[in-house]
Amino acid sequence: MKPAAFEYCRPATLSDALAALDHEDAKILAGGQSLVPMMNFRLVQPARLVDINGLVELTGIAEEGGTIRIGALTRHAEAARDATLRRCLPVVGEAMAEVAHVAIRNRGTIGGSLCHADPSAEWPLLAMLLDAAIELAGPDGARTVPAGDFLLAPLVTTIEEGEIVVAVRIPTPAPGTGMAFVEIAQRAGDFAVAAAGATVRLDGERIAEVRLALGGVSDAPVRLHAIEAALAGAHPREIEAAVSDAADGLEPNDDMHASADYRRRLAPVLARRALERAAERASNLAPTR
Structure with missing residues (x-):
């Protein structure tokens, strides 16, 4: 299928783009990797398309x-x-x-x-x-x-x-912060079934600062603040125990890629992998004494 007819605008400045959006049915075109397929299937049919690719301000x-x-x-x-x-x-x-x-x-x-x-x-x-x-x-x-x-x-x-x-x-992260991102998909390039990101900063052999977030396990990505608090001051070897209940309170969706139950099972696995990898990288960034 091809998209329904639309008016095409390509503003040269941010102010021009904002003016072009002053319309009852306008959509922004940037990369177009989600919008264009949706238009081709006529899931969305904007009357005006505002192409912002010429905006150097962005x-x-x-x-x-x-x-x-x-x-x-x-x-x-x-x-x-x-x-x-x-x-x-x-x-x-x-x-x-x-x-x-x-x-x-x-x-x-x-x-x-x-x-x-x-x-x-x-x-x-x-x-x-x-x-x-x-x-x-x-x-x-x-x-x-x-x-x-x-x-x-x-x-x-x-x-x-x-x-x-x-x-x-x-x-800007503090010096010595290790970072990691891991995800599971059915095939390379497919939508992620679930994913995790972590940052860890060490103070000697203890965790001084940690962040942990999960994706694909809720309607929006979630930060696991309780686990972050539990790991503050802990040794990296305590990570596995700390993330054992990472799925508590999560309400993943069932879809064609995975069941909600499978996503719950993935949550602590990916959380552990991301945190342990980030901690290992942080240890490699630590200054030699």
């Missing part, structure tokens, strides 16, 4: 005052090879290797992935894990929303009518 990756700012038009492949992200946030490159296939990685964007809000996708999980903040621009001005408040459910975010995701801002 590009670029830079360190700014203790944070790393990633433009919303950054492609998955670009994020994977960026020198700043490889140095400060190597977990991004590890996660991007799990994103679909090369063609998708070359065109799909960070902003598009976050707006699509697939609970099994890599960027929503990374945003939750890394305490990211989402920068938005709209007809009423700019605002910033924490990832935990932005991501609500599949295809559901707190983005308001007429707004555009401009960038993602991530706090």
